[in-house]
Amino acid sequence: MFHAASLLAVLVLLAGATSTAHAALPPEKRAQLPAPARERVDFVRDIQPIFEASCVQCHARGKNKGDFSLETRRDFLEGGETGVPAVAGKSAESLVIEMISGLTPDNVMPQKGKKLTPAQVSLFRAWIDQGMPWPQEITFFKHEPANLRARGLTPPPAKAGLDHPVDRLVDAYFTQKNGRWAPPVDDRLFARRVWLDVVGLLPPPAALESFVADRAPDKRARLVERLLADDQRYAEHWLSFWNDLLRNDYKGTGYIDGGRKQITGWLYSALARNLPYDQFVAQLINPGAEAEGFTKGILWRGAVNASMVPPMQAAQGIAQVFLGVNLKCASCHDSFINEYTLKDSYGLASIYADGPLEIAECDKPTGHTARVKFLYDELGAIDGSVAPADRKQQLAAIIAGPKNGRLPRTVVNRLWQRFMGYGLVEPVDEMDHPAWSPALLDWLAEDFAAHGYNLKHLMTRILTSRAYQLPSVSLGETEENFVFRGPAVRRLSAEQFSDAVVTLARTQYARTDAKFNRQAALQSQEKSALPLQPRWIWSTPGAEVKTKPGQVIFRREVTLAEAPTEAVIAIAADDNYTLKINGKNAAASGRRNSTLTDFLDVAAHFKPGANTVEVTVANLPPDDGRALAPEARPPTDSPAGLLLYARIRAADTVMDFVSDRTWTHGPAATPAPAEELGGIDLAPWRLGRHFLDVAAATKDTLPVQRAALVAADPLMVALGRPNREQIVTVRQSTATTLQALELTNGNTLAALFKDGAERIVTAQPDQPAALITTLYQQTLSRKPTAAELTVASRLVGSPAKAEGVEDLLWALTMLPEFQLIY
Numbered sequence: 001m002f003h004a005a006s007l008l009a010v011l012v013l014l015a016g017a018t019s020t021a022h023a024a025l026p027p028e029k030r031a032q033l034p035a036p037a038r039e040r041v042d043f044v045r046d047i048q049p050i051f052e053a054s055c056v057q058c059h060a061r062g063k064n065k066g067d068f069s070l071e072t073r074r075d076f077l078e079g080g081e082t083g084v085p086a087v088a089g090k091s092a093e094s095l096v097i098e099m100i101s102g103l104t105p106d107n108v109m110p111q112k113g114k115k116l117t118p119a120q121v122s123l124f125r126a127w128i129d130q131g132m133p134w135p136q137e138i139t140f141f142k143h144e145p146a147n148l149r150a151r152g153l154t155p156p157p158a159k160a161g162l163d164h165p166v167d168r169l170v171d172a173y174f175t176q177k178n179g180r181w182a183p184p185v186d187d188r189l190f191a192r193r194v195w196l197d198v199v200g201l202l203p204p205p206a207a208l209e210s211f212v213a214d215r216a217p218d219k220r221a222r223l224v225e226r227l228l229a230d231d232q233r234y235a236e237h238w239l240s241f242w243n244d245l246l247r248n249d250y251k252g253t254g255y256i257d258g259g260r261k262q263i264t265g266w267l268y269s270a271l272a273r274n275l276p277y278d279q280f281v282a283q284l285i286n287p288g289a290e291a292e293g294f295t296k297g298i299l300w301r302g303a304v305n306a307s308m309v310p311p312m313q314a315a316q317g318i319a320q321v322f323l324g325v326n327l328k329c330a331s332c333h334d335s336f337i338n339e340y341t342l343k344d345s346y347g348l349a350s351i352y353a354d355g356p357l358e359i360a361e362c363d364k365p366t367g368h369t370a371r372v373k374f375l376y377d378e379l380g381a382i383d384g385s386v387a388p389a390d391r392k393q394q395l396a397a398i399i400a401g402p403k404n405g406r407l408p409r410t411v412v413n414r415l416w417q418r419f420m421g422y423g424l425v426e427p428v429d430e431m432d433h434p435a436w437s438p439a440l441l442d443w444l445a446e447d448f449a450a451h452g453y454n455l456k457h458l459m460t461r462i463l464t465s466r467a468y469q470l471p472s473v474s475l476g477e478t479e480e481n482f483v484f485r486g487p488a489v490r491r492l493s494a495e496q497f498s499d500a501v502v503t504l505a506r507t508q509y510a511r512t513d514a515k516f517n518r519q520a521a522l523q524s525q526e527k528s529a530l531p532l533q534p535r536w537i538w539s540t541p542g543a544e545v546k547t548k549p550g551q552v553i554f555r556r557e558v559t560l561a562e563a564p565t566e567a568v569i570a571i572a573a574d575d576n577y578t579l580k581i582n583g584k585n586a587a588a589s590g591r592r593n594s595t596l597t598d599f600l601d602v603a604a605h606f607k608p609g610a611n612t613v614e615v616t617v618a619n620l621p622p623d624d625g626r627a628l629a630p631e632a633r634p635p636t637d638s639p640a641g642l643l644l645y646a647r648i649r650a651a652d653t654v655m656d657f658v659s660d661r662t663w664t665h666g667p668a669a670t671p672a673p674a675e676e677l678g679g680i681d682l683a684p685w686r687l688g689r690h691f692l693d694v695a696a697a698t699k700d701t702l703p704v705q706r707a708a709l710v711a712a713d714p715l716m717v718a719l720g721r722p723n724r725e726q727i728v729t730v731r732q733s734t735a736t737t738l739q740a741l742e743l744t745n746g747n748t749l750a751a752l753f754k755d756g757a758e759r760i761v762t763a764q765p766d767q768p769a770a771l772i773t774t775l776y777q778q779t780l781s782r783k784p785t786a787a788e789l790t791v792a793s794r795l796v797g798s799p800a801k802a803e804g805v806e807d808l809l810w811a812l813t814m815l816p817e818f819q820l821i822y
Helices: 004-014 043-059 073-078 095-101 118-129 165-177 187-198 205-213 219-228 231-246 264-272 277-285 310-323 342-352 388-399 406-420 438-450 455-463 494-504 688-696 714-718 737-745 747-763 768-780 786-796 802-813
Strands: 358-361 364-369 536-538 550-560 566-574 576-581 584-588 598-601 609-619 641-650 675-678
Touching: 043 118, 095 118, 165 438, 165 455, 187 205, 187 219, 187 455, 205 768, 219 231, 219 455, 231 264, 231 310, 264 277, 264 688, 277 310, 277 388, 277 406, 310 342, 310 388, 310 406, 342 358, 342 388, 406 438, 406 455, 438 455, 494 714, 494 747, 494 768, 494 802, 550 641, 566 576, 566 609, 566 688, 584 598, 609 641, 641 688, 714 737, 714 747, 737 747, 747 768, 747 802, 768 786, 768 802, 786 802
Parallel strands: none
Antiparallel strands: 358 364, 536 641, 536 675, 550 609, 566 598, 566 641, 576 584, 576 609
């Protein structure tokens, strides 16, 4: 049998060989060739396995490197651009034999590694001389990927103790694998596990004890329901998960120079309101201004590889996050790890390009223009002749549509991995692989779709199953030959650890780094009714399509009957704005391509009587055209506009005003009325209801108690919070030296424990036993044993001393019982 690397190298070069099928070997060299093997070659037994293992990565399954394909016998015989590899019956004259024989020093294949043996050359010669037999039914066409199509499934019938559909499917799996059901974990462990999984926090001692004391048989299901209904805590926990996936953060590359855009306000609102997942995905694929940061990616400064231009980032992100497909390899060349090609990646990327994309292979332009296409033709086609906005709408309809079974299966797999520590499909970004229980994956996905793509419903299905309540198991550093036995032991995430420590220290984070108003998402929409409808305005009509770069100063005189007790402004501008009220600076976006809805508390700037409001809006030239060939780059004109709602109140008096044609622009002596472009749903911004929710919101005075709302500090970085310049779907789980150093003498943790110990002692100086018991309950979700209480009492002292409490905090939080989710 051929050496795998050898034959692969041969076939790669065949496409670029000379146009003749006759070898250049002179007669004396031909005489040195190994004689053809005498036995009859069987294609299925001898040739097909070699092709499958070594050749199809470049020359089949939709790939034809060098225009050479072996998907069928006919393709193989046609050869590449400049020649054919072999002529039946003439092995000694065939180019492939010249290459693999090694008899021509300048044309030896493979150039590196082990050369083919004479026996291998003999076998291949025999196959050629015997007419290269190849059964017609055997082809190497592209496989239909696994987990792609929607398919229904009925779980096995219920049996005693196994009425939950998930458990019935797991039971069928156990039957196949000789597995068994272990008794569920106790109430205390279950509560700790589900609190951390649903809202990311350790259970408060009083709530935990109340749950343990409850005797109702459905109390676990009711706990899951109650935690999922806590919209604020739920959103602030899952914000970290989606920030990792959607590459959203608050500081870092691109946020200073405007080459990156947050989607935090949109994302928090989507989570807090449990936006159906198909709509969630559609709004990210075909976004308005609030959600466009994901597909815009990062506009890197300086020299950028062709595989990292913004449209290619969009393709990679959409494929990885929503379809479980890694296109990074196929963004540079045809992938060696899966069946995706360079044309696949560029076809998807072209949907987000403003003009034709030239394909670059390994960062070298090829001169070929990409054809706009989706990855899977069987799910739908994209019309490459329409505008980018229409292409994105078509893509959203395909990916979030009912025919696409991959979308629900990918998110089911991500959540199963999140809760169980190991996906139904592993790795989670290789959804072309089969699941360890295809039936379980299919049923959960179709049940999820049937219930309106409700993520909380999906979570409930998993969290209320007996499978989730099994005792945890250790998977070790790596897991080979995985067999499901129960949830894996997991580590607290960086945010979970940080939030637990902040709670222990009885403090909160200094401020939020996420610039949005949480009240806009958390308040009921019934309370968000506003009396006016704002309009996008500009100095010229049609600016929502494009207008020239420059500044426009808009002004409005506002007369207030009395001093306002409440004055807030919701404002969005393309590209940025500066707000003055009565000649004084009130706010500025300071961002390029901001077009996010800002909430401004401006009560201190207004007065009774006449007030002058002035907004300077800058329209900047586009800066994301480097993905395109120079002749296809967009002109410097771009969309521009201003949208504003001022909610001004004094007791029952409403003094609101909005952006509309009553505003003026131009010289103060000869002002001109503003042009109304359209309402809140106007493209390309499509801010819609979100803008009005912000305008109607009260000031966000909620405490900042979650790490998800702040930029990473050294502790969180050490514990594995990524910088989010790349998509991270699963964080590293193994401990690192940096973590060990930060957890033993890091300044962040030391300062928290020092300050926290002083606050704790101040509250309970004469009750050391109660203080110790409370800390045990807060950290380990249990009371200390008698022995632990004795040791801790010696450490803390009586009355309690801050130094002793600080040492106890260190000791408790370093325990595996604290740092792990069992």
